[in-house]
Amino acid sequence: MAIVLIWAVMAFAFAFQITAQPAAHDTIVRLGGRRMIVDVISVSASDVSYKDIGSEELQQLNHKYIERIIYRSGKVDIFNKPVVQLIDENRWEAVLITENKADVEGMYEYGLVRSFSSSDARNMKAAKKSATIRLQKRAANMGANIVLVTKSIAIGGYGETPGYNMEGIAYGFRPPAEKKQQEENKPE
Known part of the structure; x- marks a missing residue:
């Protein structure tokens, strides 16, 4: 029984020693988010x-290009905070709204989009x-x-719930998926 207990303690100590070892290298995180595994x-x-x-x-490497360093011991040195947080182009925050036709010249038309303000808007600015x-x-x-934007209409007068209706044509940098499939399936 004592031998089994000794073996269990040794196995536990050996397993703990393996998991407690720090990473073999340091990591430099540059301001753009790129990670470099270095010493x-x-x-x-x-x-x-x-x-x-x-x-x-x-x-x-100069400090001004480094966001932080993560050392193999687990210590973290922060040199700079990221100036700009990059937004994925597929997220709604990256969609630009314009009323100038020159901004969409040469782009692919995706279709008509409409929107209405939420019913709980308290003023015209919030509705828009x-x-x-x-x-x-x-x-x-x-x-x-x-x-x-082709149409934007403010609704509601004094004492009424404000509302806002918008209509526009969506454009993108790449051809829409439907048109791509139609072009690929075209008989030659």
Whole structure:
């Protein structure tokens, strides 16, 4: 019984030792979000000296290009906060709203989009913002990047619930999926 207990303790200690080992390399996260797996040699007041994995060449990188360093011990040094958060072009926040036809020249037409403000808007500004967001979301569902607004109507007078209706044509940088399939299936 004692031998089994000793073996269990040794197995537990060995397993714990394997899981407790830190990562073998450091990670430098650049401002663009790109990660570099390296061995950090030193950190000075303005530069970070490091070696690439499998290389003996010492390289330096200025602090202004580094967001943070994650060391193999788990320690994290933060140098800069990311200036801009990149938005995926397929998200509704990336859809631009315009009233200028020159902005959509040369782009592919995706179709008509309509939106109405939510019924709980308290003022005309909130109603317009609600209608704009709904227009952007509908255009993003179509895969569009820009909406050319053709009609925008404010509804409701003094003492009435404000409302806003918007209508526009969605445009994108790539041909719509339906047209691509039609072109591919065309008999020659």
